[in-house]
Amino acid sequence: MTDEQQIRTLIENWVAAVHAGDLDTVLADHSPDIVMFDVPPPYDGVRGLAAYTETWPGFFKWQQSGASFELESLDVTAGSDVAFAFALLHCRTTDGDPRVLLRLTIGLRKLADRWTVTHEHHSFPHDDASNGS
Amino acid sequence: MTDEQQIRTLIENWVAAVHAGDLDTVLADHSPDIVMFDVPPPYDGVRGLAAYTETWPGFFKWQQSGASFELESLDVTAGSDVAFAFALLHCRTTDGDPRVLLRLTIGLRKLADRWTVTHEHHSFPHDDASNGS
Numbered sequence: 001m002t003d004e005q006q007i008r009t010l011i012e013n014w015v016a017a018v019h020a021g022d023l024d025t026v027l028a029d030h031s032p033d034i035v036m037f038d039v040p041p042p043y044d045g046v047r048g049l050a051a052y053t054e055t056w057p058g059f060f061k062w063q064q065s066g067a068s069f070e071l072e073s074l075d076v077t078a079g080s081d082v083a084f085a086f087a088l089l090h091c092r093t094t095d096g097d098p099r100v101l102l103r104l105t106i107g108l109r110k111l112a113d114r115w116t117v118t119h120e121h122h123s124f125p126h127d128d129a130s131n132g133s
Numbered sequence: 134m135t136d137e138q139q140i141r142t143l144i145e146n147w148v149a150a151v152h153a154g155d156l157d158t159v160l161a162d163h164s165p166d167i168v169m170f171d172v173p174p175p176y177d178g179v180r181g182l183a184a185y186t187e188t189w190p191g192f193f194k195w196q197q198s199g200a201s202f203e204l205e206s207l208d209v210t211a212g213s214d215v216a217f218a219f220a221l222l223h224c225r226t227t228d229g230d231p232r233v234l235l236r237l238t239i240g241l242r243k244l245a246d247r248w249t250v251t252h253e254h255h256s257f258p259h260d261d262a263s264n265g266s
Binding site for chain 1: 168170171172173174175176177178206208210211212213214215216217219221234236238240242251252254256257258259260
């Protein structure tokens with residue numbers, strides 16, 4: 001597989017594992033030093049694999065209540081040892097949750113010949129943004 | 134300069150230009166194909182340099198009203214031809230705007246021996262996120 005294909009497979013497997021509540025697979029390709037900008041606070045990011053791990057049980061419970069976590073689109077830019085990807089995902093409950101598309105950006109490094117996630121940025125837009133940006 | 138230093142300088146200059154309302158410098162290192170996930174909608178991103186350009190005048194106006202746009206931290210991961218960076222910025226008015234830290238992730242490619250921004254992801258957390266993530 002090309003580097004792009006390896007990364008695409010890594011992210012597709014991670015998305016499926018998030019929806020299934022499979023914590024081992026969610027963590028399998030993540031760095032001890034990961035920095036995640038998550039949908040909720042803290043403002044300065046979730047830092048380190050232990051803190052990253054703690055964010056998932058509550059989200060898994062919400063997924064199991066009937067929510068979706070499905071890739072709508074995925075764009076991968078891969079170099080030989082650094083890569084990034086951005087994606088849109090359906091992330092909603094079945095009862096008309098208006099947050100239709102989650103935006104996701106992932107940063108990766110190839111370490112010991114294996115692509116490893118060192119950064120994730122998850123967000124929804126702010127419909128009420130009033131600063132004109 | 135190393136690739137990391139080149140990217141750090143690019144981002145520092147871009148941040149200063151955003152605050153100063155210097156549109157030419159804001160656009161100088163950006164790809165025609167840029168995809169930006171901005172703080173406001175659209176959910177599926179701002180696509181292409183023309184659309185990216187249109188987002189700035191309103192933001193410049195807000196900056197000129199007395200708002201800040203200053204790097205708090207910047208982390209760069211640079212390969213030989215692909216790189217990404219993530220940053221926290223003070224982005225607020227002086228009247229106690231509670232949105233203290235903007236989260237920013239940038240994806241870059243080296244094209245014609247020059248680092249070029251192909252992706253930006255700007256967000257604030259959602260304090261009311263109720264899905265447990």
